[in-house]
Amino acid sequence: DGGITQSPKYLFRKEGQNVTLSCEQNLNHDAMYWYRQDPGQGLRLIYYSQIVNDFQKGDIAEGYSVSREKKESFPLTVTSAQKNPTAFYLCASSTRGGSTDTQYFGPGTRLTVL
Amino acid sequence: GIQVEQSPPDLILQEGANSTLRCNFSDSVNNLQWFHQNPWGQLINLFYIPSGTKQNGRLSATTVATERYSLLYISSSQTTDSGVYFCAVGERDGNNRKLIWGLGTSLAVNP
Numbered sequence: 001d002g003g004i005t006q007s008p009k010y011l012f013r014k015e016g017q018n019v020t021l022s023c024e025q026n027l028n029h030d031a032m033y034w035y036r037q038d039p040g041q042g043l044r045l046i047y048y049s050q051i052v053n054d055f056q057k058g059d060i061a062e063g064y065s066v067s068r069e070k071k072e073s074f075p076l077t078v079t080s081a082q083k084n085p086t087a088f089y090l091c092a093s094s095t096r097g098g099s100t101d102t103q104y105f106g107p108g109t110r111l112t113v114l
Numbered sequence: 115g116i117q118v119e120q121s122p123p124d125l126i127l128q129e130g131a132n133s134t135l136r137c138n139f140s141d142s143v144n145n146l147q148w149f150h151q152n153p154w155g156q157l158i159n160l161f162y163i164p165s166g167t168k169q170n171g172r173l174s175a176t177t178v179a180t181e182r183y184s185l186l187y188i189s190s191s192q193t194t195d196s197g198v199y200f201c202a203v204g205e206r207d208g209n210n211r212k213l214i215w216g217l218g219t220s221l222a223v224n225p
Binding site: 037040041042043044045048058088090092101102103104105107108110 | 145147149154155156157158159162200202204212213215216217218
């Protein structure tokens, strides 16, 4: 079945450690996105990529890094520089071009810093 | 940048009731989407509706772009409708794939 997968579902990290969240899609979508969601809040864009080997910072990119070496994959690294990383992280993808860029979401990763 | 406001912030319904959720936005948009986030966090796209009216089963949505608002109607609500409903818009002159999100309407449907 086509869709977006994220792993792990839950992740615990000690302060000072970098962690990488996985996002894979088999929808053949060009564009991929990472969002952060805090309790009771909307989604805030971290990074997005419209094509392989290219990505742009979103509204809250500080303390995060990404890569887009393959069309299917868009991993997010939460670095030790991110001061408050505990949150729910959501990955999405969409087609490229035109105006019907419906975004499809993965199930999310809940990151907790101990 | 564009501002997105959703109302009401919270809503409690008895099963079978109807409801209307509102999304106001501060500037012209070329992309407006409604999403439902279930209690486990999964986000599902309900409608892509930058203008006009669409219906899907018990849900329908209307966007009046000239007046900068969109409405999501839920009829004959069911407990499975519970969760948070988000409106997200893309700016007309901006990157079509970057969405600006509202804070959502949290809906609880009681049996």
